[in-house]
Amino acid sequence: MINQLPNSVTNPSWWQLIKWIADPIGFQQKYSQKYGDIFSVNLSVIGSFVIIGHPQAIQEIFIQDSKFDIGRGNQLAKPHLGQNSLMLMDGSRHRRERKLLMPPFHEEKLQTYAQQICSITKQIVSQWQISQPFLARSAMQKVSLEVILLIVFGLSEGERYQQLKLLLPSWLDMIDSPLRSSMVFLPFLQQDWGRWTPWGQMKHRRRCIHQLLQAEIAEKRTKKDKNQSDVLSLMMAARDENGQAMTDEEIKDELLTILFTGHETTATMLAWALYELHRNSDVLEKLLQELYKLGENPNPMEISRLPYLTAVCQETLRMYPVIPIIFPRITKSSINIAGYQFEPETTLMPSIYLVHYREDLYPHPYQFKPERFLERQYSPSEYFPFGGGSRRCLGYALALLEMKLVLATVLSNYQLALVKNRPIRMQRRGLTLTPNGGVPMVITGKR
Template identity: 40%
Template sequence: MTLPPKVKTPAWLLSQQLKNNPLGCMDAIYKRYGDVVTIMSGSTPIVYVSNPSGIKQIFNNTKQITDSGTFFRDSTLTVEQRGILQIDGLVHKHRRPLLMKAYHGERMNASGQRICKLTEKIISQQGIGKTFTAYEIGLKIILQVAIEVVIGLREGERYEKIKRLFTSLIKYEESPLFDLVVKQFAFAQLDLGRWSPAGYRNYLYKEILQFLYDEVQERRKQADYSRTDMLSELIFARDETGTPLSDEEVRDLLFLPILASRDGAAHSLTWCLYWVHSLRDIREQLLEELDSLGDNLNPMNIVALPYLNAVCNESLRICSSPMFMLPRLVESPLEMMGYELIPGTVLIGNIYLIHQREDLYPEPKQFKPERFLEKKFSPYEFLPFGGGARNCIAAPFAMFQMKLVLATILSNCKLELVNNRPEKQKRFDDQCHPKSGVKMVMRGQH
């Protein structure tokens, strides 16, 4: 077997480097080993690909390369996992369209006004001269939008309860305690009850799943066909055999789209706010484009603005979140990029390094939105939401939301960065987050 070049750094040291300086570590690996490299995990070769031709082969060769839900099941959780990432085969193929309906067409368009109003309300609560973190504001906006779009809840006791539960889970999983203890020590992954680190995490998961299950049952009793949220869509949906989905399956399918508020949307928005407020010329050009709409500031006109689209795309390129594609498994002998891969090899597309290729993106470390005005990139060259059968189902909605939130913030207030120093990165699983959360200060409201 001829594997791609193996990274020689010891596994423990490589893990620390990827944690402390993920982008610098990956840049160094690319410079030394090239765009197809092997990192061994015990006896299993994990091949990282940052070549567009290799990515195309991963997406299109579904006979020899498969995606398995086993990759996405968290062994530290004691709760059942049957969400869109954990299911396989025909079941996965039939569930994706059911979930995607909530993020397309009229459903997506109808949520635009609500996104703008929520953003305006939340950002206006920041006092003049008050310092805050862009991540906290972004998470608050996007989590509330997700609860309304996915579950269909508005103001009220249940709305506040699910918001509080998800916020607690997100903050706990991103806390230094969880990162230091649960991820580093095997014994800490044992569920010893609510007062143990892993046990508290499981407690929050169970509380959320119970809430969703109760909501599913209550909504099924109401049988309101006029509702347009994802929960209502799934309640009346039928599987590939024509049978309605069970309450448990609807519950699990709802969970991930809400939690994705943290894993991509909130941090991507934070990076975008950072870049726009780091580069005055970019911000001024965006404001001019927004002003050109005059009184036509409706959501559909906003999301059609070309420079706004280019700015959001460039932010997703330069600060890829996630940094990697979801893993695939080689099922039968395979030739890729001149290398021979055997069954059992794991393939992972390196999104960050693809977005840093100088042959695709000259001066890749520079924030240049005009790239996306001058050229249309293929889905193997620009893939901020992954690709293939496991690409993010909410990608169109995520872009729609990102544009509207950014445009609404710029139109309603003047913000400044507290620090002019370059923002450092922090790794969280396969995400690259702004380490400080991007500290900002409100200077005025329009």
């Protein structure tokens, strides 16, 4: 039976793919204006997809998540994260792995991490110089990388720490532009002809990271320190209902997944927050007043509960989704969504961007207005920066905690300004979207 997909974009599939790689936001804007909330695209070698920007339809999808294969829809990430990544799993294996990965993200562990995040941020920003220009995203990457190395890998010194500190960013920077990101989407570019080719170099760096992680796992096994609270130690200690631990290969791929989804994305969110706060002086002033009320050396968890700071982070995540769509859902059998009958093997892609910019949900959606999150409670299908359904990001609470504490620490200690008060566009960086140019800023004084 031929699956009749709704509102199909008629341009050649190769043209659609190029546009999707180069500018996924502009692509969605254009065709949602033409076709509405639900339309179909054919992205050539990647496949055909139904993009969905209607909250009710997305709610129907989230409720029926068990009727979709989701890990199978994430195969683009396999060369980077490995076949043992939670992102690529479905069914019972996904449920087992997700359960094993939950302990590091429990509330009591977050309290331990909170103090470490503040200490790392203070240490890095204390090196900043007055009148010194810097790129907000690069600066936030330094903070985020140190947080990952300490909280996830348990590393803050030593040879392995130094090697990972250099290797991890260089690996991720290999897809730092729309052109270089093409490697992720085009199989014919994924040729390993040695380290002089981009794909060969990328695979070499990944192998080096794997070797360092394996050495760290082996060392932790010999030490058997039960008081370690880093994510890696907790992953190694976790057992399923049959008493089975994760294998070393599973642990390494999950660590790369946390790095890929945690380090890059948090740095990007922080850069966008600094950008919007310094374009909207009234919002910045209101946030500073809230922070000052806590007095000297406030408890990090107190900071994390501040309502306006929370709203600032929520609004940043609304306006600047780190990925343009959430995990694709592949139908396992015929299913009805929003009045459309979809045949088996249809891939549905809920769009964060299209929902987060709906005028009926977010009046004046292009304005940075944190107050909207104080005035209204949004449902999980109206606001879902960390995905939804059975695939909501496991580390979302840690990501939000880091975002709040880093912002509070930076803003409480330094006066900053944008080098140029001009609009900055989102740019493709692999599977994610980042600020084009990295948000140039300058330090104008200390608080």
